[in-house]
Amino acid sequence: MRLEFDEGTLLVRDAPDTVPHVEWDDRVEEYRTQAYRYRTLREWAGDWSDGDDQATLSDGFTHTVEDTARNYPDLALTPTLQIEPRDYQQAALDAWRDHDRQGTVVLPTGSGKTFLGLQAIADAGVSALVVTPTIDLMNQWHATLTNAFGEQLPDGVGVLGGGSHEITDLTVTTYDSAYRYIDEYGDQFGLLVADEVHHLPAPTYLQIPEMTIAPYRLGLTATYERADGNHDRLEDRMGPVVYREAVDDLAGDFLSEYETIQMSVELTAEERTEYDEEYQLYRDYVDSHDFDLWKEQGYQEFLKRTSYDPQGRRALIAKQRAERIARTAAKKLDTLDTLLKRHHDDRVIVFTANNDFAYDISQEFILPCITHQTDTDERTEILERFRTGEYSMLATSQVLDEGIDVPAANVGIILSGSASKRQYAQRLGRILRPTDDRQPARLYEIITADTMESYVSQRRRQGVAT
Template sequence: MTIAPYRLGLTATYERADDAHELLEDTGLIGPVVYEEAVDELAGEYLSEYETIHMQVELTDDERSWYDEEYGIYREYVDTHEFDLWKAEGYQEFLAHTSYDSDGRRALIAKQRAEELARTATKKLDTLDTLLKRHHDDRTIIFTANNDFAYEISQEFIVPCITHQTKTDERTEILERFRTGEYSMLATSQVLDEGIDVPAANVGIILSGSASKRQYAQRLGRILRPTDERQPARLYEIIATDTMENYVSQRRREGVEAGA
């Protein structure tokens, strides 16, 4: 506990996926939320006007066949053991089983393979190509869930890339060139989600990510810094249709943007 008689908590991303934010109230460190304002209510005056565009791409025939096979293995195991994956406790129970049950480990691996296939779907790159050509005069950040995909995009489209492996000096140089306009786009995994000052961008493209509202809000925030041009920012979200990404997309957008 602290000796301060009064305590005030300020944050742009209060909720956590693991519900740990509830501990603030339960432990008495900070009381309940007394005031909050949605992003939409700040847009136009304190933040840039913005729009979100949700795009879905089909898996190729080979990708669909592989995805259905791997996802089927995962779902069969989960359904057989009746894990309630809608609750954090249910998923933790599933993970606990994977530590001693070979079928459980196979199910976990199958889930990870299915997720990776959806995250890196071939047609996502085709859609990305179209968007980068459309926004070639804009300042664009491409968000991915892992380093390998970020590097693949960097090589495919000849754009600078920042991951947690990028040395500090190199990262600083890339961000400075992005700020001055020498670089108009860059690819990144999760390292730019928070904690690093990123120059103003007006286009964000999410190719993959978690179900975390916190991560989604941070990525949206990267394109909402007001600029002299006052042009609306755009956040694109590209997901593989009829995959786990549909659920992930819905979860992370809840309560962050209007109508989600």
């Protein structure tokens, strides 16, 4: 039996009929399967780690298994800085090893998932591909990997994405770039590390683990579960959740102590009249069609109808207007002013739901602002000034919710956001990195009373800190 890597798949030549997970390909008159079945096939055939071997297969016959699919090298790396892992980091690494170096680790933001990734790369001893959701995270990983292993790699740490196309034995990339090229490079890495692995179940991104033969796989995230339930797809492609810690398990010892404070404000009389009119128009339409808007399918059906139903379109506009009134309520800004004065000696991040509101806050309160529109150099400069204390406050939309290493923040103020538990947990994680003064972190939510925001806040807070 011969295994060949072929554009993101495995050709299984001269295979017995008992070989699992394969389908007959009439074009080549051989069996074919997805590349991620590589390890399963080698385990079925015998010792998958030794290259060519004689193996007694499950059909009772002895066959020669020729493995030409593997094109990844062994890689002996030792982190330059020998830092003792925290107890939970060591426990997570041990759990991953115990699950044959396949699976996902769920740890709160700020608890050292990247450090765990470095330990896994050193432990696996093979070439590795690190996949990240954004260019900013890719650059952060590249800097970290270079500091940890760069001197041991003759060709350095490779980069695939952001205008770079350099593949080395240790390469970092984005989900978008990996999706484009994984059929070409899927045989060149023995370890796949997926940072923010909850992104992976998207239909296109799921091809990344499917089209690589990597026998070792590590997923990292603070928020594993997805609203659409598609996180269930990860177990087959990446392995199960092998270790999990919640925010409250680590707060105090490894993360900052924290408290969440919800503050409620009222609409002005004029805002209330306009809000009620718009909201009622929206609700009347939804109720007449019996949409379940808290389920993704129900909301998608609502949006679909708005594309061809004029009344539905007006209902959508009414919903957006009502949300904007609640989001930008005048008394919210008064409360924000009070909080910024109260925390003038702290490092404060003000979170909003969209770019326009973030820019409005930036202009009103003279705060530096980071959104998806902020270019990389400017973003880097703002975060560096925030780290050194030159800037003590900044406003942002959703770009800092995930992954970006925000230094030294200890106060978060949510002016608006989605119902996503993931977004809430990530925003909480922005302020939980431990600091020398060990002061408790605070996360404020400013909610407009008797509006949709009350329900949104309730849903996103459920179960996050337990």
